Amino acid sequence: MCRALGDPARLRMLTTMATRGQVCVCDLVSASDLSGPTVSYHLKVLREAGLVNCQRRGTWVYYWLVPTAVDQLAQCLAAVSARSAR
Incomplete structure (x- = not known):
C-alpha cells in the first residue's frame, strides 16, 4: 500500500475519491494534467494495492476507495506516528 501512495498523482486521485466518493476515470483525467493511459496505469496500481475498487x-x-483498506492504512500511519513521537 505504501508503495502505491509514493506517487503524488496517485495521492491526488485518492484525495479526489475521498472527497467525491465514486469518481469516473474521465473526471480524473480532466482534473489532472495526465493522459488517459497514465491515469489508467495509476488506477491499476491503486487497485492492485487494494486501495480502490471499480x-x-x-x-x-x-472508482472508489475501499473503506477497510483506508482504515488499515490509517492504523499503520498512526502506529508510525506514535513511534516517531517517542
Whole structure:
C-alpha cells in the first residue's frame, strides 16, 4: 500500500475519491494534467494495492476507495506516528 501512495498523482486521485466518493476515470483525467493511459496505469496500481475498487458502467469505469483498506492504512500511519513521537 505504501508503495502505491509514493506517487503524488496517485495521492491526488485518492484525495479526489475521498472527497467525491465514486469518481469516473474521465473526471480524473480532466482534473489532472495526465493522459488517459497514465491515469489508467495509476488506477491499476491503486487497485492492485487494494486501495480502490471499480465498476464498469457502459463505456465508463468508476472508482472508489475501499473503506477497510483506508482504515488499515490509517492504523499503520498512526502506529508510525506514535513511534516517531517517542
